[in-house]
Amino acid sequence: MKVDGKDWRTIWVERLPAEGEGGAVGIIDQTKLPHRLETITLSTLDDAAVAISDMLVRGAPLIGATAAYGVALALRDDASDARLSSAYDTLYATRPTAVNLRWALDEMLGLLKPLRHAEREAAAWKRAGEIANDDVAINRQIGETGLELIRSIAATKKPGEKVNILTHCNAGWLATVDWGTATAPIYRAHEEGIDIHVWVDETRPRNQGAYLTAWELGKAGVDHHLIVDNTGGHLMQHGMVDLVIVGTDRTTASGDVCNKIGTYLKALAAHDNDVPFYVALPSSTIDFTIDSGFDIPIEERSGREVSIVGGITAEGTIVEVQISPTDTPTANYAFDVTPARLVTGLITERGLVSADRAAIAERFQDRIGNAA
Numbered sequence: 001m002k003v004d005g006k007d008w009r010t011i012w013v014e015r016l017p018a019e020g021e022g023g024a025v026g027i028i029d030q031t032k033l034p035h036r037l038e039t040i041t042l043s044t045l046d047d048a049a050v051a052i053s054d055m056l057v058r059g060a061p062l063i064g065a066t067a068a069y070g071v072a073l074a075l076r077d078d079a080s081d082a083r084l085s086s087a088y089d090t091l092y093a094t095r096p097t098a099v100n101l102r103w104a105l106d107e108m109l110g111l112l113k114p115l116r117h118a119e120r121e122a123a124a125w126k127r128a129g130e131i132a133n134d135d136v137a138i139n140r141q142i143g144e145t146g147l148e149l150i151r152s153i154a155a156t157k158k159p160g161e162k163v164n165i166l167t168h169c170n171a172g173w174l175a176t177v178d179w180g181t182a183t184a185p186i187y188r189a190h191e192e193g194i195d196i197h198v199w200v201d202e203t204r205p206r207n208q209g210a211y212l213t214a215w216e217l218g219k220a221g222v223d224h225h226l227i228v229d230n231t232g233g234h235l236m237q238h239g240m241v242d243l244v245i246v247g248t249d250r251t252t253a254s255g256d257v258c259n260k261i262g263t264y265l266k267a268l269a270a271h272d273n274d275v276p277f278y279v280a281l282p283s284s285t286i287d288f289t290i291d292s293g294f295d296i297p298i299e300e301r302s303g304r305e306v307s308i309v310g311g312i313t314a315e316g317t318i319v320e321v322q323i324s325p326t327d328t329p330t331a332n333y334a335f336d337v338t339p340a341r342l343v344t345g346l347i348t349e350r351g352l353v354s355a356d357r358a359a360i361a362e363r364f365q366d367r368i369g370n371a372a
């Protein structure tokens with residue numbers, strides 16, 4: 001995506017492995033946004049694992065791509081079965097909810113295991129690059145699918161009226177290699193000159209909406225307003241939301257959607273106010289091995305994320321402040337599950353799909369066969 005005239009991806013190859021020197025990838029350090037656009041270099045397996053667990057990179061597709069490169073980085077000096085297995089386990093343990101992590105690691109292991117050790121490192125870098133490039137193409141296609149949805153709503157508007165879209169957390173290009181999932185239709189509609197406006201949920205406690213989505217949309221010139229998480233229901237009651245589009249970290253074979261905490265409450269409000277509630281996702285985010293969303297592991301993160309917020313002072317200093325009493329106990333569930341019955345449809349790289357087992361199976365039959 002363009003930022004101040006420069007094309008960016010969230011992750012890129014800085015150096016392919018050459019004689020005696022290992023490869024390296026660059027990432028945007030998303031913990032520094034929106035006030036600093038900083039990059040860092042990952043040159044080891046542990047660099048990649050920490051980048052995922054500490055959320056320097058986050059978002060299901062980007063987690064998958066980073067893990068794929070993490071496997072490639074791991075094979076620099078040792079491409080043995082034991083090293084491959086330990087790399088898988090190290091990366092798999094970083095975060096439990098986004099299924100793209102498992103999908104990418106299974107892709108890498110399935111490719112590399114049968115190869116001779118001497119062939120593995122180069123093959124890993126090649127496959128990781130394909131996963132990253134495929135993500136960009138798939139998200140672009142998700143954008144085309146969602147664009148038709150937005151276009152159909154725009155056709156019902158009077159001149160000067162905007163299509164109002166609400167999104168939760170960050171399912172933007174920062175959550176993927178590029179384009180995003182929920183934002184891909186937004187960016188395509190913006191490119192097509194459709195008059196859109198986005199309500200951006202701040203998305204406590206890590207504020208991916210305030211820190212990341214607001215930054216993305218601002219840089220892209222998309223009209224938007226940042227709102228506190230509890231505003232969405234009020235807006236929907238007053239006809240101020242035409243469409244909700246969110247991302248997902250794992251969607252089941254029956255269409256249950258696991259996404260950032262608070263998504264379920266938005267879906268309830270949308271259902272109660274007859275607002276279309278869509279989920280944008282690549283098929284790599286569908287877990288074909290489970291039906292119930294309640295079988296998805298829900299990450300619990302440090303309570304520090306609840307009681308402390310980061311920001312910038314008037315002098316431009318990045319600070320963190322404690323918002324609760326220092327001894328206040330906290331609970332920090334990072335995701336929730338929206339049952340398929342509350343999902344209007346899935347915006348995928350293969351078009352719109354109903355959030356039900358039969359429709360998903362029909363559209364992705366070829367993927368089911370490969371499921372673990």
Ligand SMILES: CSC[C@H]1O[C@H](OP(=O)(O)O)[C@H](O)[C@@H]1O
Nearest residue numbers: 058059060169171175247259260
């Ligand atoms: C396109 S996946 C975006 C998805 O990932 C976010 O979670 P996190 O920032 O914790 O990785 C959030 O659930 C987004 O909807």
